[in-house]
Amino acid sequence: MHLGGYVWKRSVFAIVTIFVALSFNFVLFRVLPGSAVSSLARVPHASAELKHALEAQFGLDKPVWEQYFLYLRELLHGNLGVSFANRQPVSANLLEAFGNTLPLVATGTVIAIVLGIATGIYSAVRRGTVGETVSTNLAVLFYAFPTQFLGMMLLILFAGYLPSVGMSDPFAVGFSPGEQFVDVLRHLILPVTTLILTLYAENTLIVRSAMLETLGEDYILTARAKGLPLRRIISSYALRNAMLPIVTQVALTLGSIVTGAILIEVIFSWPGIGRALYSAVLSRDYPMLQGGFLVVTVTVVLLNYLADLLYYRLDPRLTR
Amino acid sequence: MNRETLRDAPDGAETLDAMPALQIKGLNVWFNSARDRKHATESHVVRGIDLAIAAGERVGLVGESGCGKTTTILAAMGLLPASASVSGEVILDGRNIIADGESGIQPHRWRDIAMVFQGAMSAFNPVKTIGWQIQEALQFHDIASGAAAASRVVQLLGMVGLAEQDAQSFPHQLSGGMKQRAMIAMALACNPKVLLADEPTTALDVVVQDQILKLLVRLSEELNLALILVTHDLGVVAQTCTRAAVMLEGEIVEAGVVDDLYRRPQHPYTRSLFEATPNLADSRQGAEEVGTATGHLLEVTDVRTIYAGHRRVRKGATQTAAVDGVSLHVDQGEMVALVGQSGCGKTTTLHNIMGMLPVNEGSITINAQEVTTLTPRQWRALRRDVQMIYQDPYESLDVRFRVSDTVQEPLLIHRIGNSQAERMDMVNAALRDVGLAPEDYAQRYPHELSGGQRQRVAIAASLVLRPKLLLADEPVSMLDVSVRTGILELLDRLRHEHQVGILMITHDLSTAAKYADRIIVMREGRVVETGEPWQIIHAPRTDYTRQLIESVPSPDPRSRHVVE
Numbered sequence: 001m002h003l004g005g006y007v008w009k010r011s012v013f014a015i016v017t018i019f020v021a022l023s024f025n026f027v028l029f030r031v032l033p034g035s036a037v038s039s040l041a042r043v044p045h046a047s048a049e050l051k052h053a054l055e056a057q058f059g060l061d062k063p064v065w066e067q068y069f070l071y072l073r074e075l076l077h078g079n080l081g082v083s084f085a086n087r088q089p090v091s092a093n094l095l096e097a098f099g100n101t102l103p104l105v106a107t108g109t110v111i112a113i114v115l116g117i118a119t120g121i122y123s124a125v126r127r128g129t130v131g132e133t134v135s136t137n138l139a140v141l142f143y144a145f146p147t148q149f150l151g152m153m154l155l156i157l158f159a160g161y162l163p164s165v166g167m168s169d170p171f172a173v174g175f176s177p178g179e180q181f182v183d184v185l186r187h188l189i190l191p192v193t194t195l196i197l198t199l200y201a202e203n204t205l206i207v208r209s210a211m212l213e214t215l216g217e218d219y220i221l222t223a224r225a226k227g228l229p230l231r232r233i234i235s236s237y238a239l240r241n242a243m244l245p246i247v248t249q250v251a252l253t254l255g256s257i258v259t260g261a262i263l264i265e266v267i268f269s270w271p272g273i274g275r276a277l278y279s280a281v282l283s284r285d286y287p288m289l290q291g292g293f294l295v296v297t298v299t300v301v302l303l304n305y306l307a308d309l310l311y312y313r314l315d316p317r318l319t320r
Numbered sequence: 321m322n323r324e325t326l327r328d329a330p331d332g333a334e335t336l337d338a339m340p341a342l343q344i345k346g347l348n349v350w351f352n353s354a355r356d357r358k359h360a361t362e363s364h365v366v367r368g369i370d371l372a373i374a375a376g377e378r379v380g381l382v383g384e385s386g387c388g389k390t391t392t393i394l395a396a397m398g399l400l401p402a403s404a405s406v407s408g409e410v411i412l413d414g415r416n417i418i419a420d421g422e423s424g425i426q427p428h429r430w431r432d433i434a435m436v437f438q439g440a441m442s443a444f445n446p447v448k449t450i451g452w453q454i455q456e457a458l459q460f461h462d463i464a465s466g467a468a469a470a471s472r473v474v475q476l477l478g479m480v481g482l483a484e485q486d487a488q489s490f491p492h493q494l495s496g497g498m499k500q501r502a503m504i505a506m507a508l509a510c511n512p513k514v515l516l517a518d519e520p521t522t523a524l525d526v527v528v529q530d531q532i533l534k535l536l537v538r539l540s541e542e543l544n545l546a547l548i549l550v551t552h553d554l555g556v557v558a559q560t561c562t563r564a565a566v567m568l569e570g571e572i573v574e575a576g577v578v579d580d581l582y583r584r585p586q587h588p589y590t591r592s593l594f595e596a597t598p599n600l601a602d603s604r605q606g607a608e609e610v611g612t613a614t615g616h617l618l619e620v621t622d623v624r625t626i627y628a629g630h631r632r633v634r635k636g637a638t639q640t641a642a643v644d645g646v647s648l649h650v651d652q653g654e655m656v657a658l659v660g661q662s663g664c665g666k667t668t669t670l671h672n673i674m675g676m677l678p679v680n681e682g683s684i685t686i687n688a689q690e691v692t693t694l695t696p697r698q699w700r701a702l703r704r705d706v707q708m709i710y711q712d713p714y715e716s717l718d719v720r721f722r723v724s725d726t727v728q729e730p731l732l733i734h735r736i737g738n739s740q741a742e743r744m745d746m747v748n749a750a751l752r753d754v755g756l757a758p759e760d761y762a763q764r765y766p767h768e769l770s771g772g773q774r775q776r777v778a779i780a781a782s783l784v785l786r787p788k789l790l791l792a793d794e795p796v797s798m799l800d801v802s803v804r805t806g807i808l809e810l811l812d813r814l815r816h817e818h819q820v821g822i823l824m825i826t827h828d829l830s831t832a833a834k835y836a837d838r839i840i841v842m843r844e845g846r847v848v849e850t851g852e853p854w855q856i857i858h859a860p861r862t863d864y865t866r867q868l869i870e871s872v873p874s875p876d877p878r879s880r881h882v883v884e
Contacts, residue, residue, distance in 0.1 A: 128402075218442040224399055226457050226506075227429030236456075237445050316447055316490040 006312055014305040021297040026071050029290055030064065080294070081287035085280070090291040093276065098295065100167060101272030104188060105261050108195030113250060115196065116203020123204065124211030125234060136208065143201035151194045151267040163187045165269045191268040195261065199253065206249045210242035217241070244315050251307030254300075339414070340372040341546035342396070342433065342514045347408035349388070349395050349570075366391050367570040369408070375513065376544040378537065380557030380578070382593070383567035384800040385771075389550045392567075393516045397433055398425035412513075431461050434507035436500070438519035443503055444491035450477075450502045451487025457509040476505040480535060496662075497528035504535065514546045521556060525661045525827050530871035533560050552801060554597045555873030558582060566590045578877040596801045597875045603833035603853040615688055616649040617821040618673065618789055623647070623682035625668055642668040644845035645682070650789065653819040655812065657832030659868070660842035666825045669842075670791050673823070674708060675699050686789060704734050707782030711794040713774035717766040724762040727751060727781045734785065750784040751777075754810055772803030779810065783818075790814070792824040796831065808835050829872050833857050841865050 055061045059070060074081075080090035119135050126132045142150075155164050163169065168183050175183060214220065215238050223233045262274030269275070273292060280288035312318055349366035366388040373379045383389045394400050396410045398418055409416040412432055417425050437443045444453060451473050458469045474484045480501040491499060500520060507515055517536065521529035537560050540547040549561055557564045558578050565575035566589065574587040585591040625643040643665045650656045658666045671677040673684055675691055684691050686706060694702070710716040717726055727747045730736075737743035748758040754776040766774055775795065782790060792811065796804040812835055814820050826832050832839050833853040841849040841856070841864070849856065849865045860866045 218437060219445045221399060222435075222437060222443045222503075223445070225397055225429055225435045226460070227426055227431065228456075228460060232460075236448075240447055241445065314447065317492045 006318070007309065010305060010308045014301050017301050018298055021301070022072070022075065022294065023068075025290055025293050025297070026068055028293075029286060075294075080291040083280075083288045084285045085283050085288065090287050093288060094273065094291050094295055097271065097273040097276040100270065101261060101265070101274065103184075104191055104195070104265070104270060104272060105257050107188065108192045109199065109254065109257055111192070112196045112199035113203055116200040117207050117246070119200070119204040120207025121211055121234065121239060123208040124215060124238075125230075127212065135204070139201040139204035139208075141201075142197050143205060145198065147194065147198045147263045148267060150197055151191075151264055154190055154194055155267065158190060162189050164190055167271060191264050191270055194264050194267075195257075199257070202253060203246075203250065207242065207246055210245045211238055214238045214241045244311070247307055247310055247314060251304050254303045254307075339374075340411075341375045341377075342548075343372040343409075343411040344369055344392070344396055345409040345411060346370060347392060347395060347410070348406065349391050349400065350405045352403050352405065365570050366395065369567075369570075369572055371548075371565055371572070371575075373514070373546040373548055375546050376540060377563070378540055378547040378549060378561040380561035380564035381548060381550045381567060382552065382554060382557050382564055384552055384593075384802060387567040388570040389567050390518055393435070393518060393548060393550055396516065397429060397435060398422065430457055430507075430512065431510045432512055433514045433516060434510065434512040436503050436507050436515065436517040436520045438522050441496060441499065441523060444499065446491055448490075449487065450489050450491065450494070450506075454487070454502075454506045454509055457506055461510045463510050472509070473505075476508060477502070479508065479539070480505045495528075496524050497532060500524065500528075500532050501535065504532075504539070508539065508543070508545075511543070512545070514548070515540070516548050516550070518550045519552070520549070522551070522553070526829070526868065526871040526873075527661055529556070530873070533873070536560065553873065554582075554593055554801070554875045558875045558877040559873040566593065582875060582877055593801060594875055596805045598804075598828065598830035598834050599875055600830045600833055600857050600869065600872055601874075601876075602830070603857040616685075617652050617654075617687065618648075618650040618823065619683075619685045620646060620648045620669070620673065621683045621685075623669070623672055623684060624680050625665075625672055625677060626680050641680075641845050643672065643679075646842070646845070646847055647682075648823075648840050648847065648850070650821040650823050652788070652821050653815050654838070655815055655822040655824060655836045657836035657839045658823060658825045658842060659827070659829055659832050659839055661827065661868075664842045665845040666842050667793060668845075670708075670793055670823070670825055673791060674706065704785045705788045707785060707787040707790055709775075709779055709782060709790060709792040709795045712798050713771055713778055714766075714798070716778050717774055719766050721766070722762070723751070723756075723764050723766075723769070723777050724758075726766075726777055727784050730781060730785050736785070746784055747780075750780040753783055753814070754780045755806070756780070770803070771799050772806060775799060775803075775807055776810070779807075779814075783814065786818065788819075788821060790820050790822045792822060794825055794827065797827065804831070811835070829857075829868055841868065 052061070059067060062070070078091055080094070082088070083090050083093055086093070119139060123132045123135045123139070158164070163183075163186050167187050168180065169175075169187075219241075220233060220237055223237045228236075261272060262278055264270065265272045265274035266278050273295065277289065277292040279285070280292060347366055347369040348364065350362045350364050352362050369388075369392050371379065371381070371392075381389045381392065391400065391404075395404070395406050395418070398421075400406065406418060408418075410418045412428060417428050444450065448456075451470070454473045454476060455469045458464045458472055463469075464472045470487075473487050477484065477486055482498060482501050482505065486494065486498065486502065491502075494502060504520075515536075520536065521532050524532060533556060536547060536549070539545060547561075549557065551557060561578055563576060564578050564581055565572045566581070566587065567573070568589050574581065574585065574590045581590055582594060585594060623643055623646045624641050626641045646665070646669055648656065648658070648669075658669065660666050668677060672679050673686075673691075675694060679692050682692070686702065689702070691699070691702065721729070724744070724747055727750055728743055731743045731746060737746060748762070751758045751761060756773065756776055761769070761773070761777075766777070769777065779795075790811070795811070796807050799807065808831065811822055811824070815822050824832070824836065829839075833856070836853055839849075839851060839853055839856045840847055841862075843864050849860065849862050851861075856865060857869060860869060
């Protein structure tokens with residue numbers, strides 16, 4: 001299969017997945033118990049006229065398939081509906097929340113992946129040493145830690161020294177842009193640390209086992225016989241081949257980041273997408289929830305799509 | 321006793337005219353199982369090896385699995401794992417290169433001593449092109465860089481008979497033989513003095529093996545290269561090497577000129593190795609009368625099989641049939657050998673007969689019953705009569721089953737025997753049949769058995785059902801030479817005692833010639849020739865059969881055809 005064919009196939013697959021998820025999203029909110037008007041619009045004792053008027057206003061008197069096409073049409077125009085909680089368009093709410101989540105998740109993930117790969121390589125190459133035992137067991141320990149528990153512990157330990165709530169100091173009036181930046185950075189420390197510690201360990205363990213496998217391959221022996229130095233054997237041979245399973249696994253973990261950040265954002269009151277979803281659940285803000293699910297799904301599918309494309313670059317056996 | 325034979329045998333260094341290119345002196349290797357500190361055991365796997373080789377000379381290091389031959393050459397390159405401790409000397413240019421550990425040996429790797437491995441399949445980095453990997457060696461050792469390196473790569477590939485564009489290929493795009501050629505090209509990149517080849521042809525079929533051996537011989541002569549050839553196959557050594565050393569349990573029990581080893585073996589182990597090595601000259605003359613009046617036990621008529629849904633098969637492209645009009649038959653008590661190179665369709669044929677792969681055309685009857693149209697449920701009853709023996713006894717047994725469980729399982733599946741006691745009697749009888757005393761072996765697990773014993777257990781598990789037809793897929797190719805004879809004799813005895821018809825796949829023409837009543841030669845999905853062993857070997861009717869026969873390395877160094 002050639003590059004074009006491969007990319008085409010992965011693209012179609014990604015689009016179909018998103019479409020199925022969108023439809024599922026639509027169905028999910030139709031099968032929720034209770035009438036849309038009485039429970040969703042929270043007018044429990046509405047008169048018959050008011051009910052009809054509301055149904056007509058929200059288009060709920062139309063047949064389901066027509067509602068479905070309306071839903072898809074509005075989605076294409078970027079209309080995700082209006083939040084029950086603050087009467088703002090859902091898309092605007094989500095965009096703001098997403099903008100807040102991004103620095104948290106991006107920093108945390110990148111550091112966790114780098115740290116995970118570094119400790120994983122160390123654990124594989126130095127197998128049998130004290131350092132490896134410490135590194136591997138530490139990874140197992142953090143892997144086993146529930147996010148919320150770790151977050152709470154860090155919060156209790158460092159609450160006095162580091163900001164533990166929100167993204168910025170609410171009393172920081174008149175800060176210069178530089179001071180604002182430092183303030184946000186300080187607020188990032190605890191949530192990002194929690195994210196790193198819960199994410200890196202899985203990468204360590206995956207990289208370690210993938211590296212141990214490639215280090216036992218015949219081509220490693222060839223490379224050693226060729227007189228190549230250890231550093232090159234690890235980078236061009238062992239790690240290069242171990243990247244194949246690692247990329248697949250990392251893509252899978254990336255998918256859970258958006259949802260995984262919910263716990264962290266709630267604990268540290270970070271106004272990101274996770275907390276937005278959490279408060280939407282509490283206040284039964286269905287349009288907001290529906291929009292949030294959509295963003296999560298699309299993010300996961302896109303990340304996996306990128307991993308597939310990367311995989312193509314990494315493994316010549318796949319396509320040539 | 322070993323020391324004595326060593327002194328009697330012509331000592332390596334004395335027969336050399338000049339200074340040896342490489343000399344191994346008193347090499348010892350111990351492996352330490354340090355994982356478990358309480359029960360740390362040390363095994364002495366290489367015991368005082370002495371070996372010397374001159375430039376342009378080819379020396380064979382022969383022995384069965386576990387004798388320490390691979391460990392010896394890995395030690396010479398300092399490539400053993402950390403759990404190994406080494407003593408002795410490896411002398412190159414008058415210096416002991418293993419004296420200073422890693423730093424002492426590093427500069428000599430590939431520049432002076434290069435290596436070719438058995439697993440050509442996985443010896444290359446799968447994500448880099450062949451050219452990249454050869455060029456890496458050139459650049460790292462400062463032989464050439466840039467355009468000069470690229471042209472040297474082309475030159476090297478030319479030397480081993482590969483084309484210029486193969487440099488752009490990834491390892492998976494080359495066949496096994498081409499990969500081994502590329503490996504040899506890479507090994508020669510830095511003009512080494514010594515080439516260590518560890519079972520370089522074991523994974524290849526005879527015709528390709530023959531080509532690779534010829535290539536190695538030619539290169540060692542042209543480049544004045546000292547070649548140490550590690551192999552279990554005496555035929556390979558006899559055809560390529562001038563001298564050889566036979567290893568047993570970590571020691572060289574006998575060393576000398578190959579012709580002496582073959583004609584006048586001093587050590588009983590050398591003698592037994594040669595006796596166990598099949599020779600085309602041993603081919604049977606005339607088949608026994610086994611024909612039955614009731615018709616053939618197995619009859620395959622004009623079978624054609626096309627692999628559907630193969631990725632490479634594009635729409636409109638002509639589909640190549642894996643099996644294309646094959647007809648053959650096996651009678652009761654008869655052994656028929658199906659011979660051919662890898663990819664010739666012999667395994668597909670076997671899977672067709674077993675009903676594991678549907679046939680597109682043709683008919684297969686077992687006991688006059690048409691089996692190509694049977695449903696899986698109908699097949700189940702027939703499975704009792706048709707049993708299979710697989711190539712790899714290390715994978716065909718369930719590691720969590722005791723021997724008795726493995727052998728008893730088919731009885732349980734087919735609901736044979738009324739009581740546990742009755743079934744155990746059958747199990748014990750089957751074990752005795754294959755030469756394993758039930759009281760010693762019934763309660764063992766597979767990891768407590770040797771390769772040959774495992775294969776015996778696998779045979780017992782098919783034999784316990786008293787099948788009429790045995791299908792054997794390369795039953796001895798994974799086993800050591802000295803064990804092979806036992807398994808083949810066992811199959812031979814079974815067909816006489818129990819009147820089992822046996823269809824055996826083998827790539828080894830000499831095995832087929834010694835044991836089979838009839839040989840069927842296959843090529844590219846077709847039967848090219850059928851006949852009695854003596855006729856096939858001595859009066860082949862097709863060029864292909866002749867080519868196949870000529871490729872088989874004879875253990876007799878005088879009937880050499882590789883060096884011509």
